[in-house]
Amino acid sequence: MEYHTPAAPFSAINVVPGSLYLACLKRDKIPEVSHALLNVFLFSHATRFFSFVQTADEITLILDAKMLSMFPKDVLTIYGEKWKGLKIILGSCGFSESGIISRLSKILSDNNINIHYLATYSTDYILIPEHKLVKALRCLRQRNVDVTWDEGGNMELKVLPMVSTELPTKVGMSNTQLVMMPAKFCLASLKKEDYPSCTQAILRFVFFPKREDSFFSYTEAEDEISLIMDSESAQDLKSAEFNILIEEDHWRSVKRHDKLSLEEVGVVHAISRPLSEAGVSLLYLSTYCSSFIMVREDKFQDSLAILRNQGFNVFVDEA
Helix, strand or coil, X not given: CCCCCCCCCCCEEEECCCCEEEEEECHHHHHHHHHHHHHHHHCCCCCCEEEEEECCCCEEEEECHHHHCCCXXXXXXXXXXXXXXXXXXXXXXHHHCHHHHHHHHHHHHHCCCCCEEEECCCCEEEEEEHHHHHHHHHHHHHCCCEEXXXXXCCCCCCCCCCCCCCCCEECCHHHCEEXXXXXXXXXXXXEHHHHHHHXXXXXXXXXXXXXXXXXXXXXXXXXXXXXEEEHHXXXXXXXXXXXXXXXXXXXXXXXXXXXXXXCEXXXXXXXXXXXXXXXXXXXXXXXXXXXXXXXXXXXXXXXXXXHHHCCCEEEECCC
């Protein structure tokens, strides 16, 4: 796909209703939360937002208070404040418009707003600390981004007080190391109405991954479920009679070697900007302890060269 710089106003944002929590779970703790996970995956609700991202090192959950209450205490590591979700609703797809990622993340970074970025099949979501929401929306509107807030969102509302005195940490390329991932990934989508026929297969990915380093991303919002998985798992879904749409193109990924904190600012823009300027489409997926940057397989080597030329340390994990 050829990249075209979008004209302003280039995007629109819709604030996802309700508050969200960002939590981390160690993979070896899954047996302790199996009942809660079964409840969440088996009993879906039409209006909820839920994300489950399983990597070799961690499981990241984005969930509302009702779902959070299902989990036993002291098993999840929960970030100490609530988040609000922003849905990108204009443009073809989040993963095909890398310029949107770069532009939106720059606006927020310039205003010292930390974000958690989540790519899905049809669009992208940006999570903002709840007490920074009004500031973020004002900054976006000032830069010609059309913002819709249906929760009585008067832009003149008083900004909520800060719940933490810790200042966000500005992050740039000089202290960002990226590790090349060996696996190939596929992107898939299914309608929530078709989810019951796929439930058993999805639960196998959650509870019985084929390898200890398996990657699996599940994001549920409105009437769509978006999946990112390794190509082997995608092949299993293709072979079954599921009403699921799987992209034919493979994606390759680099992973943040280490992440300073959830308060860091600027790294999404630092990574997406050079790829955007080179016309490379990308998926950006933040997790609690890391981030994954995915590009189409035929652009992977070019993308590595671009990132290295920008000063990023990109290496193969020999561990």
